[in-house]
Amino acid sequence: MPPLHLATFSCDVTPPDGHPLCGGWITPVRGVDDPLRALGVVLLGSGKPVVLCAVDWTGLRNEAFRTWRKALADAAHTTPEHVSVHCVHPHNTPFADTEAEKLIAGAGAARSLDLKFFDECVARSAEALKAALPKAERFTHVGTGAAAVKEVASNRRVLGPDGKVKFTRTSATKNKEARDEPEGLIDPDLRTLSFWDGDTPRAALHFYACHPMSYYGDGRVSADFCGLARQKRQDETGVFQAYFNGCGGNVTAGKYNDGAKENRPVLRDRVHAAMAAAWKDTKKTEAKGWEWRFEPVTLPPRREASFGAEASRALLADAKAADARRNNAAMQLAWLKRKDVPIEVNCLDFGGSVLNLFLPGEAFVEFQLAARKMRPDAVVNVAAYGDDGPGYIPTAKAYLEGGYEPTVALAGPESEDILLKAIRKLLKAEGKGDRK
Numbered sequence: 001m002p003p004l005h006l007a008t009f010s011c012d013v014t015p016p017d018g019h020p021l022c023g024g025w026i027t028p029v030r031g032v033d034d035p036l037r038a039l040g041v042v043l044l045g046s047g048k049p050v051v052l053c054a055v056d057w058t059g060l061r062n063e064a065f066r067t068w069r070k071a072l073a074d075a076a077h078t079t080p081e082h083v084s085v086h087c088v089h090p091h092n093t094p095f096a097d098t099e100a101e102k103l104i105a106g107a108g109a110a111r112s113l114d115l116k117f118f119d120e121c122v123a124r125s126a127e128a129l130k131a132a133l134p135k136a137e138r139f140t141h142v143g144t145g146a147a148a149v150k151e152v153a154s155n156r157r158v159l160g161p162d163g164k165v166k167f168t169r170t171s172a173t174k175n176k177e178a179r180d181e182p183e184g185l186i187d188p189d190l191r192t193l194s195f196w197d198g199d200t201p202r203a204a205l206h207f208y209a210c211h212p213m214s215y216y217g218d219g220r221v222s223a224d225f226c227g228l229a230r231q232k233r234q235d236e237t238g239v240f241q242a243y244f245n246g247c248g249g250n251v252t253a254g255k256y257n258d259g260a261k262e263n264r265p266v267l268r269d270r271v272h273a274a275m276a277a278a279w280k281d282t283k284k285t286e287a288k289g290w291e292w293r294f295e296p297v298t299l300p301p302r303r304e305a306s307f308g309a310e311a312s313r314a315l316l317a318d319a320k321a322a323d324a325r326r327n328n329a330a331m332q333l334a335w336l337k338r339k340d341v342p343i344e345v346n347c348l349d350f351g352g353s354v355l356n357l358f359l360p361g362e363a364f365v366e367f368q369l370a371a372r373k374m375r376p377d378a379v380v381n382v383a384a385y386g387d388d389g390p391g392y393i394p395t396a397k398a399y400l401e402g403g404y405e406p407t408v409a410l411a412g413p414e415s416e417d418i419l420l421k422a423i424r425k426l427l428k429a430e431g432k433g434d435r436k
Contacts, residue, residue, distance in 0.1 A: 004045040004287055006195050006202050007136035008240040011128040013038045013055060013121045014221060015094050015114075021219065022058050023095035023331070024104075024112040025324040030219030034228060036093055038125040039242040041195075041203055042076050043348075044136055046289035049078040050348060051129070052205065052358075053085045054242045056223040059388035060087055061097035061331065062338045064113075066387075068122050075126040076133070081294045084346045084358040087385045089245050090224035091171075091216040094118075099334040100327070107316045109330070110323040139202050141284040142350050143194035144379045147277030152270050153210040153248075154255030155184030155365070157403045165403030171213035171252045172259025179255050186210075186251050187368050190271065191381045192278040193356060195287075201239045206230065206275055207381045209246030209365050214257055214264040225253075225267035232268065233275045241275075244383035249362035249392050250405060291349040295422040296342030297360075299390050299411035301335065307410065309336050328408070335389050335410045343387045345419070347426035352378065355427055359384040361411075363393040363419070370420060374429035393419065 014036045015021070019029045040053030051072050060068055065085060073080045094113060101113045158181045160166035167178035190208040194201055212226035223231070230243040257263045305311055315321055315329040348356040355378050357371055363384040372380045390411035399406045399413045424430065 002045050003138050004043070004140070004289065005136040006139045007042040007044065007132040008040070008203050009042070009125070009128040009132040010037055010039050011124045012036070013057065013124070015117060019094065019114055019117060020112050021093060022091045022216070023097070024110050024327045026091065026217045027219040029221055031221070033220045033222040036221065036223055038121070040072070040129065041205070041242065042129060042133065042136070043290065047292065048082045049076045050290070050292050051076050051078065051083040053083070053125070054244050055085065055087050056090060056227050057087045057093045058089055058091055058095035059385065060085060061387070062099055062334050062389040064096035064098045064118065065389070067098065068125070071122045071126040072129055075129040081344050082292055084386060086244050086358065086383050087388065088212055088223065088227055088243055089385050090212050090222060090227060092218070092220060092222050092224070097331050097334050099337060100330040103316060103330040103333055104327055107326065107330070108319070109316065109326040112327045112330070137202055138197050139195040140198055140287060141196040142287050142354055143196055143282040143284045144191070144354055145278040145281035145283065146189045146191045147274040147281055148188045149190050149208060149271055149274040151256045152253050152267055153183065153186040153188065153251050154253065155186055156250045156252045156254060157398070157401065158184065159401060163401060165401050168404045169252055169254030171211050171254055172215050172257055173254035174258050179258070181255070183255060185365060187246065187365055190274040190278055191379070192275065192282065193354070193381050194279070194282055196284055203240040203242070204279065206241065206243045206278070207246050207383055208271065208274070209248040209251050209368055209382070211248050211252040212245060214253065214267050215259045215261060225264050226271055228264070228268040229271035229275060232272050245385050246382045247359065247363040247365045247368035247384045249384070249394070250364045285351070285353065287350060293347045293349065293426050294344045295426050296344055297418055297422045298340065298342050299415040299418060301339050302410060302412050307332060309333060332410060338389060343389065345422045345426060354379045356381045357383070357423065357426065358386055359419070360386040361388050361390045361393040364395050364398065366395050367393070367419060367423065371423050371427060374424055375427050380427070390415065
């Protein structure tokens with residue numbers, strides 16, 4: 001077998017002054033607190049090259065996602081299905097849906113994205129990948145480690161005795177009664193996948209499920225506490241670091257964060273401490289190659305009239321409606337346009353014992369916990385926030401419980417079973433864990 005190699009790449013994707021943030025729903029860029037990066041690895045030597053990339057943006061939807069993925073695939077001499085692009089999801093950052101932006105421009109609404117800037121970022125990341133390939137280094141082992149993140153994550157959806165959402169615990173929750181509620185359902189552990197040449201570390205990829213915002217809406221660009229923790233870890237180790245947000249669609253720091261600016265470095269340091277502890281916990285196994293599997297899924301659009309094309313077109317055309325609502329309507333139309341174009345769910349499998357699952361959208365933490373339950377015999381790392389076309393991916397019962405997420409999720413409750421079926425197949429989980 002030829003030796004396995006790893007190339008790492010990084011480029012700046014910080015928006016300029018005046019650029020929309022979070023799809024135009026909040027104050028545009030007024031300054032930069034810390035830069036945004038697109039960070040990735042290319043795995044070489046076991047079939048087609050595999051690319052894993054994390055971008056410090058809110059999201060990449062539909063055609064924007066596919067455009068970025070194809071550019072990286074072309075640069076790595078592989079196919080788009082062998083590329084997984086994910087967003088970290090801080091909100092004081094760009095949110096890209098190129099088809100929606102064209103609809104917005106046609107309707108004369110406030111823009112959500114500078115298309116020229118988007119194209120520049122895509123090209124810049126592809127060039128960074130291409131330049132990294134000749135510098136690829138050998139790796140002989142993969143490492144896995146885990147550590148609990150203390151006092152960061154809490155479930156956003158606090159249910160009352162009637163089974164309905166009583167509190168929505170946003171990233172910055174000022175309501176003391178909501179903060180005093182228990183953490184609720186989360187995955188407390190941060191997990192780290194590392195690549196080694198013998199005893200020399202080459203790269204570390206971190207996976208943790210939580211909305212990564214301490215505060216936002218002030219126009220100050222930031223990768224926020226998860227991106228800052230990643231950068232702090234890289235600065236102290238000199239080892240390439242990337243951070244992938246797990247299934248944090250219904251998980252925030254709201255229990256432990258009231259939005260005070262002083263909390264950002266506190267949350268950063270709590271995540272950073274878990275990164276350092278997971279590294280210390282690392283157990284290495286020899287890498288003899290990998291298997292890359294992908295499964296196309298088609299998630300059904302919502303059936304309610306308010307999510308339909310007619311209502312969305314009317315809202316987009318309504319000059320009196322708020323910009324955020326008009327832009328959201330454009331994203332609904334873009335989703336409906338691509339509804340028959342599948343989303344690929346991916347799995348990177350090292351010998352059946354180290355499985356890395358890559359999911360779309362703002363999936364609820366239940367999907368991540370279900371994946372681990374399916375394969376209790378293996379290490380399972382999970383990233384979400386891939387193709388964000390559907391937005392939130394709640395569980396089916398969440399649509400009945402109420403709360404914020406089902407009011408904006410673009411795919412219907414049938415999506416849970418479709419996605420779980422794909423996860424089970426990718427993890428080769430039949431007979432190895434519970435059905436659900």
